[in-house]
Amino acid sequence: MMLETQGATMRFGGLVAVADLKLEIDANEIVGLIGPNGAGKTTAFNMITGVYEPTEGRIRFQGKDITGKPAHSITEAGIARTFQNIRLFSTMSVLENVLVGSTVQERPNWITSVLGTPGYRKRTKEVRDFAMDLLEETGLAEFADEQATSLPYGKQRRLEIARALASRPSLLLLDEPAAGMNPQESIELMDFIHHVRERFGLSILLIEHHMQVVMGVCSRMYVLDYGVTIAHGTPDTIRLDPKVIEAYLGVD
Amino acid sequence: MKTRDTILNLGGLAVLVLLLWWADGHLGNYAMRILNLSAIYIVLALSLNLANGFTGLFSLGCAGFMAVGAYVSAILTMSPDIKEMNFFLEPLAPWLQGLTLPFGIALIAGGVCAAIAGLIVGLPVLRLRDDYLAIATLGFSEIIRVVITNLQGLTNGAQGLKSIPKYSTTWVVWGVALLAVLFMSRLVRSSYGRQLKAVRDDEIAAEAMGVNVFRVKVVSFTLSSFMAGVGGAMLGHMITTIDPKMFSFMLTFNILLIVVLGGNGSISGSVIASIGVTVLMEAMRFLDEPLNFLFVKTDGLPGLRMVVFSALLMIVVIFRQRGLMGDRELSWESLARTGLLPRSRNGGLA
Numbered sequence: 001m002m003l004e005t006q007g008a009t010m011r012f013g014g015l016v017a018v019a020d021l022k023l024e025i026d027a028n029e030i031v032g033l034i035g036p037n038g039a040g041k042t043t044a045f046n047m048i049t050g051v052y053e054p055t056e057g058r059i060r061f062q063g064k065d066i067t068g069k070p071a072h073s074i075t076e077a078g079i080a081r082t083f084q085n086i087r088l089f090s091t092m093s094v095l096e097n098v099l100v101g102s103t104v105q106e107r108p109n110w111i112t113s114v115l116g117t118p119g120y121r122k123r124t125k126e127v128r129d130f131a132m133d134l135l136e137e138t139g140l141a142e143f144a145d146e147q148a149t150s151l152p153y154g155k156q157r158r159l160e161i162a163r164a165l166a167s168r169p170s171l172l173l174l175d176e177p178a179a180g181m182n183p184q185e186s187i188e189l190m191d192f193i194h195h196v197r198e199r200f201g202l203s204i205l206l207i208e209h210h211m212q213v214v215m216g217v218c219s220r221m222y223v224l225d226y227g228v229t230i231a232h233g234t235p236d237t238i239r240l241d242p243k244v245i246e247a248y249l250g251v252d
Numbered sequence: 253m254k255t256r257d258t259i260l261n262l263g264g265l266a267v268l269v270l271l272l273w274w275a276d277g278h279l280g281n282y283a284m285r286i287l288n289l290s291a292i293y294i295v296l297a298l299s300l301n302l303a304n305g306f307t308g309l310f311s312l313g314c315a316g317f318m319a320v321g322a323y324v325s326a327i328l329t330m331s332p333d334i335k336e337m338n339f340f341l342e343p344l345a346p347w348l349q350g351l352t353l354p355f356g357i358a359l360i361a362g363g364v365c366a367a368i369a370g371l372i373v374g375l376p377v378l379r380l381r382d383d384y385l386a387i388a389t390l391g392f393s394e395i396i397r398v399v400i401t402n403l404q405g406l407t408n409g410a411q412g413l414k415s416i417p418k419y420s421t422t423w424v425v426w427g428v429a430l431l432a433v434l435f436m437s438r439l440v441r442s443s444y445g446r447q448l449k450a451v452r453d454d455e456i457a458a459e460a461m462g463v464n465v466f467r468v469k470v471v472s473f474t475l476s477s478f479m480a481g482v483g484g485a486m487l488g489h490m491i492t493t494i495d496p497k498m499f500s501f502m503l504t505f506n507i508l509l510i511v512v513l514g515g516n517g518s519i520s521g522s523v524i525a526s527i528g529v530t531v532l533m534e535a536m537r538f539l540d541e542p543l544n545f546l547f548v549k550t551d552g553l554p555g556l557r558m559v560v561f562s563a564l565l566m567i568v569v570i571f572r573q574r575g576l577m578g579d580r581e582l583s584w585e586s587l588a589r590t591g592l593l594p595r596s597r598n599g600g601l602a
Contacts, residue, residue, distance in 0.1 A: 049460060075462035087457035089450050091517075091579060099443070100450045104462035106443055110471055113442030114435060124443055167462055 002203045008057035017043040018227045030204045032214040032221035040227040041207045050074040076104045080169035082160040084176045088148040095144040098131040101166030138162040174206040178213045190217045260584050276422045291425040292486050293526040295432045297510040299479030305517035307472040308452030310386040316393030317366040317477040318484025319499035325362035325485035326416045328353045334415045342404045355419040366481020367474050374473040401496040412495025420490035521577030
């Protein structure tokens with residue numbers, strides 16, 4: 001079991017944003033998390049990645065309890081994420097953005113950084129080579145020295161994924177990777193997500209609104225509505241589930 | 253070509269040394285003092301730029317940490333006789349009375365004590381952001397000053413310290429300034445420097461990428477305090493007298509002015525602005541004296557200089573928000589691009 005949330009609940013005052021969430025993700029699996037706006041999908045992400053500490057319940061990752069750990073230790077443990085509203089480092093180049101993603105691999109400290117010790121230089125080289133491989137893999141190598149925020153939107157999304165991969169995660173969380181993409185780009189993205197899973201052998205949990213993308217890419221999915229998990233199963237069962245249809249389309 | 257830059261770096265260093273050697277012999281005391289003051293301001297501006305420009309911590313505590321450095325280094329280097337002369341109201345703590353250390357050790361001790369003060373202040377305060385952080389650091393800087401004023405038996409209180417040994421020679425201050433520039437330029441271009449910038453650009457993303465944001469902030473703030481302490485100590489050993497009033501907010505303001513004028517996040521900007529502002533500050537001293545324009549006569553308005561600097565700051569903020577250099581750096585490569593130097597094939601930074 002890669003990730004398991006055991007009844008994770010997030011309350012903000014009187015509002016229950018996510019109630020009793022029970023996600024289970026196996027190794028090498030692509031799982032979708034869908035639901036209407038405000039259903040609590042991003043909140044679920046934030047609980048898993050340590051941005052919020054769940055009010056109740058536990059989160060286990062590769063058998064270890066990671067509930068309430070700070071976000072950077074969770075990244076170190078092997079969970080990386082992208083953001084719904086792109087959060088690239090705006091003053092840095094494309095390559096530098098990916099290099100920041102390697103922080104948990106490199107673990108730089110200021111003394112060896114300033115002195116440029118052989119060990120430090122060896123590690124920077126390894127990390128840089130890996131970052132260049134990632135850029136190659138994501139088709140961004142030719143933009144390596146350009147400012148990250150000068151890239152077109154679709155490429156910025158790819159860069160966020162490359163940056164997340166730089167920490168060599170075992171679980172990748174993608175928050176609406178296809179947001180703002182046209183149908184052609186969405187199809188490319190589906191292929192890309194499959195490719196990433198094969199290439200790096202990781203599990204992926206993704207939030208997505210584009211039904212075409214989710215149905216095409218995920219082996220299983222969970223549906224949230226008002227913080228409650230109303231359905232889970234394979235894309236085919238979800239498609240026919242009356243509760244899901246009700247949540248999305250409304251039923252008289 | 254890396255070799256070109258190495259040659260140019262060594263050449264630049266040689267020119268600087270020659271220039272200082274010439275200046276030391278030929279310029280008068282007054283001019284030398286301005287020159288050396290510039291070097292001290294370079295250290296201080298880089299200290300503030302590390303926290304403010306590279307890590308995005310809006311800190312206004314500079315003067316407090318300078319005071320710690322200045323007092324520690326001064327007390328550690330004064331001879332027992334001078335200490336006795338200074339502490340006439342209440343004697344100095346006995347364990348310090350006989351203690352006289354070499355300047356180098358005292359200077360580092362000043363920096364270390366300032367760094368410890370920075371660590372103690374930083375641990376609670378760095379949980380705040382932006383203007384809250386600015387207010388809190390400003391408050392702590394004032395607290396340090398008030399504590400110094402009231403620790404009669406340790407700091408001689410409001411009387412301050414006089415006859416501090418004049419150890420801040422041209423070579424010392426410029427040597428330290430050069431070290432500071434070297435340290436900063438290596439730091440900000442390293443992997444650790446990238447973490448600092450990541451924290452500055454987007455804390456949430458940095459944390460999600462595995463950067464321990466709080467620890468990075470504490471390290472940056474502590475290093476910045478160390479540099480402020482060393483700068484403060486050198487200032488004390490240059491003007492040979494210090495008192496708590498010297499380390500008021502005005503001092504922090506001067507340094508902030510340099511950092512903003514030079515460019516937040518630019519080492520070369522800080523260096524250029526340090527020299528420029530220090531020289532201008534002296535050149536415009538006539539403004540504080542009685543003035544006689546044809547129709548307007550003033551009989552000495554102390555502080556008119558600062559009005560000019562405030563106006564300058566305002567103009568920069570309106571027309572050139574990012575300062576002289578923005579966050580760019582002056583390098584041999586950028587000189588080459590202007591055509592002053594032959595271009596290299598693969599660019600390297602100076």
